[in-house]
Amino acid sequence: MSEHEFEHEHEYGCEHNCCEHDGHCECGLEHEHHHEHEHAHGHSHGCACGCGGCAHDDEEEETKLSLTLLGVSAVLVVVGLFLKSIPIAQTIVGIVAVVLAAYPLVFKVYGDIKARRFTEIELMIISVVAACCIGELRDAALVAILYRIGEIIEDRAVENSRKAIDSVAKIQQDYAHLVLDDGTTRKVDAEDVPVGAKINVLPYERFPIDGVVESGISTADASAITGESLPITLGKGVEVKSGMVNGKDSVTVVTTELFGNSTASRIVRMVEDATEKKGNVQKFITRFAKYYTPIVVIIAVALAVIGSIATKDVASWVKRALVFLVASCPCAIVISIPLGFYTGIGAAAKDGIIVKGSIFIEAFAKAKAFVFDKTGTLTTGNFEVSKITSMSNFTEEQILTLAAAAEYYSSHPIAKSIVSAAPQIDEKYLSDFREVAGGGTSVVFDGKRILCGGRRLLETEGVETPDYTDGDVCVVFDGKIIGTITLRSALRNGVEDMVEHLRDQGVEHIIMLTGDNETASDEVAKAINLDEYYCNLLPEEKLSHLEEIKNEYGKVVYVGDGINDAPVLASADAGVAMGLGTQAASEAADVILTNDRLDKLAPAHRLFKRTINIVHFNLIFAIVIKMIVLILGAAGYAPVWLAVFADVGVCVICILISTLIGKAKNSFFDTIHLR
Numbered sequence: 001m002s003e004h005e006f007e008h009e010h011e012y013g014c015e016h017n018c019c020e021h022d023g024h025c026e027c028g029l030e031h032e033h034h035h036e037h038e039h040a041h042g043h044s045h046g047c048a049c050g051c052g053g054c055a056h057d058d059e060e061e062e063t064k065l066s067l068t069l070l071g072v073s074a075v076l077v078v079v080g081l082f083l084k085s086i087p088i089a090q091t092i093v094g095i096v097a098v099v100l101a102a103y104p105l106v107f108k109v110y111g112d113i114k115a116r117r118f119t120e121i122e123l124m125i126i127s128v129v130a131a132c133c134i135g136e137l138r139d140a141a142l143v144a145i146l147y148r149i150g151e152i153i154e155d156r157a158v159e160n161s162r163k164a165i166d167s168v169a170k171i172q173q174d175y176a177h178l179v180l181d182d183g184t185t186r187k188v189d190a191e192d193v194p195v196g197a198k199i200n201v202l203p204y205e206r207f208p209i210d211g212v213v214e215s216g217i218s219t220a221d222a223s224a225i226t227g228e229s230l231p232i233t234l235g236k237g238v239e240v241k242s243g244m245v246n247g248k249d250s251v252t253v254v255t256t257e258l259f260g261n262s263t264a265s266r267i268v269r270m271v272e273d274a275t276e277k278k279g280n281v282q283k284f285i286t287r288f289a290k291y292y293t294p295i296v297v298i299i300a301v302a303l304a305v306i307g308s309i310a311t312k313d314v315a316s317w318v319k320r321a322l323v324f325l326v327a328s329c330p331c332a333i334v335i336s337i338p339l340g341f342y343t344g345i346g347a348a349a350k351d352g353i354i355v356k357g358s359i360f361i362e363a364f365a366k367a368k369a370f371v372f373d374k375t376g377t378l379t380t381g382n383f384e385v386s387k388i389t390s391m392s393n394f395t396e397e398q399i400l401t402l403a404a405a406a407e408y409y410s411s412h413p414i415a416k417s418i419v420s421a422a423p424q425i426d427e428k429y430l431s432d433f434r435e436v437a438g439g440g441t442s443v444v445f446d447g448k449r450i451l452c453g454g455r456r457l458l459e460t461e462g463v464e465t466p467d468y469t470d471g472d473v474c475v476v477f478d479g480k481i482i483g484t485i486t487l488r489s490a491l492r493n494g495v496e497d498m499v500e501h502l503r504d505q506g507v508e509h510i511i512m513l514t515g516d517n518e519t520a521s522d523e524v525a526k527a528i529n530l531d532e533y534y535c536n537l538l539p540e541e542k543l544s545h546l547e548e549i550k551n552e553y554g555k556v557v558y559v560g561d562g563i564n565d566a567p568v569l570a571s572a573d574a575g576v577a578m579g580l581g582t583q584a585a586s587e588a589a590d591v592i593l594t595n596d597r598l599d600k601l602a603p604a605h606r607l608f609k610r611t612i613n614i615v616h617f618n619l620i621f622a623i624v625i626k627m628i629v630l631i632l633g634a635a636g637y638a639p640v641w642l643a644v645f646a647d648v649g650v651c652v653i654c655i656l657i658s659t660l661i662g663k664a665k666n667s668f669f670d671t672i673h674l675r
Contacts, residue, residue: 022414028310031425042218060607066104070148073100077141101144102128120619123293126300127325131640134315136322139640143326150331150648171243171264173206183467190259197255201246209255210262213238216251220244243267265399267354267594296328315640323633326643332622336654337615341662343613347662352595360590363573364605365612369553370545373568374514376522377598379577383417386523387486391466399483401425403475405445406452409433414473414487415441418452436460440473442629451476488523494599499528505609513542513568542568559601566638576601611661613669618654646667 044464076097083090102289105128124147131140177185179198190208193199199212201207201318206609207220219231222244234240234251242257243264250652259265300321307317341358348355355361373377388396404422407415408430419425432444451461458465463476470485499510512533519673521535534545546568550556558565558572561579566588569575577589580595593600629646632638 009629066148067152069100069103070145073097073141074099077145079514080138084503091137094141097141098128098132098144099135099139101148103337104216105144108675123296123325123329126297127322130304130318130322130325133627134318134322136319136640139322142640143644146644146648147329150651153335169204172268173208173242173264174259176208177202193255193259195255195258198255199255201251201253203248203250205245205246206264207240207242207244207246207253208262208264209242209253209259211240211253212256214254215253216577217247217358219247220252221247256442261491292330296325300325301673319640320633322635323638323640323643324630326640327629327633327638327646329644329647331647332626332651332654335621335651336622336658339349339655340611340618340658343661344607348604348607350662351600351603351607352593352597353600353607354594355604355608356590359545361611362610363555364557365608367555367557368507369509369511369549369556369571369573370502371511371513371549371556371564372540373558374487374516374521375514375557377492377562378524378528379491379493381413382490383414383487384490385418385421385485386488388483389472390483391487391656392482394477394482395425396483397477400485402445402450402477402482403473403485404451405430406443406450406475408440408443410435410441417487417490418485419475449477458589488527489520491524491527492598494597496528498598498602499530502605505602507605509549511549513537513545515539515542539567543571547569559598607661610669614657614661617669618657622650622654 013096017639018542072094076093078098080090080093083093102125104126105121109125112121113353124143127143131143174190175187176190176193177200178188178193179185179200185200193209199211201210208307213234215236216234219232220240221233222232222241231247232238232244234247239256240253241264241560242259242262257263275294277572303319303324304314304321307320308314310319322558338358341361344361345355347360375381385400388399389401390396394402400418400422404419405425407418410416429446430443432442434442436453436457438443439457440449440451441455442448442449442461451457451463452473454472454474455465458474458476458481461476463481466481474481474484475485489561502510509531512521512525512530514533514535515537516535518535524530525533537545546558548557550573555573557574557576558568559576559578560569561577565577565614569577569590570588572590574591574594575589576591578593578598591604593604626646629638629642633643
């Protein structure tokens, strides 16, 4: 299977509009490896109704016939072992076995010739023909049989690896129940629903378009979008994303996006595009396969010709060349490398992590520096009380309660944080609430005035200002300051563990870039043990600092959210966006944590490192085994079965190892360093 087929053979269709009726792709992309049952770009042939079902049935029948003939060929090879005393019968049985096993390869060679390709299939056919010419019919049949068995195993592995990615397409629902002016509904294409329209979502249907619930109460399963298993409670005003599954009750939703810009469509589009963006290893394999096969054939021919001339032993040297050809087939490399990346992308998608291409898997895995935005990334954007300092006879709890009374009616995030931290306030004791813009709040509590705010409020109200840390909230009761409250940005859940896990996984520099002030930044940096931080930065200053970090530490991952992070996300070697809420950030990012959970970052890093380690291990393993067998074959010490193992056997082993990417936890491949 070629990389192009490997990457495009799913239900989304070919974007190049280049496929002729015979299934040949004229798009000009590389096609190095071809399998009998692959139909690149997922289109169907031979079905007049255009439904694709007839082609699928034909393909199943063709597969059954092919397996049957392959089985018969294998049986004939065994039968031939018992016909040594009847040479003519053994020859006839051998010829039939070769024809049954190799005939599909002949048709593929014809397709390659038309497309002006020279692939490992040509190596196999040359090997089969060469074996027949020197009378080794059994070896010829074995080469074809084992190669075909390897194809079947490869096809199954590729099919399994595609499931996680192909399942992403199923989160889209292409129709909607549009609510008309008279209150009735009509089923329409989701693409035809405008922004601001009302749609009715029936029980257990997917939400086709992003929107806000206008009426109805239900629950929603968002696991396909975020990876979270807990249901979301739906009611008036609750935001819903396309791809979520409605619960047991109908709800009416006002759309806020067009179908093409909705969450599910964006996710599907990003995953589709992911297989197009090849990393350095995949690009090398593409170039490698293009020149490798013809070079190998030239070497094999030279080996046979020069050896035969030098020793006059034509049969022996042709057999050596045959072994050389079979062992040199690049299946293990051409298949296992893209399969490894494909499996990594699929495993990440299943866990709510969208990665836009293998090139970013490489950058993510190799990065020694992780750079974070602060507000909304390392912190929630809310605040929490970290310290209460008494400057009077009032206790810390009394100071907090009085501050909460002053802030009770304010909607400011700081006010909400103080109120939520304090005991319940009885409103009947509160009166004459006032709010000073940028200064603080004031209220009468049980006949006494309380002030709560910063230095500006105290100066405005004529209260003596003591020495205290700027940024602290002062609490004044009956004209005298009684204490201060220190607030800190509330950290996201698991952020400390995330930093620790990244360090354990080899990340050497963890840095924060923020527009916040020195005090708040220093507090967060110390709380989670950051290596460096830079504060009071404008967006363009973040960009220049990121470039300096890249120059000093090499590859850099940047994690952020919000529109102001988009330029930095795009500039990083791998930009990570928190959630899908900000379209500019998610489009500029290379990796998206759809569930908006920072604790997914370290597992993503471990998964991508494992992917790279396995890809490199497979590459080294395949090359080493092949080199050993090639040398033994050229020297005349390797039988044909060993050459077949160096091709098919190594390929199967590499495929099996690739399946560990999405399954193994704390495995051998998490600890080795092959990058």
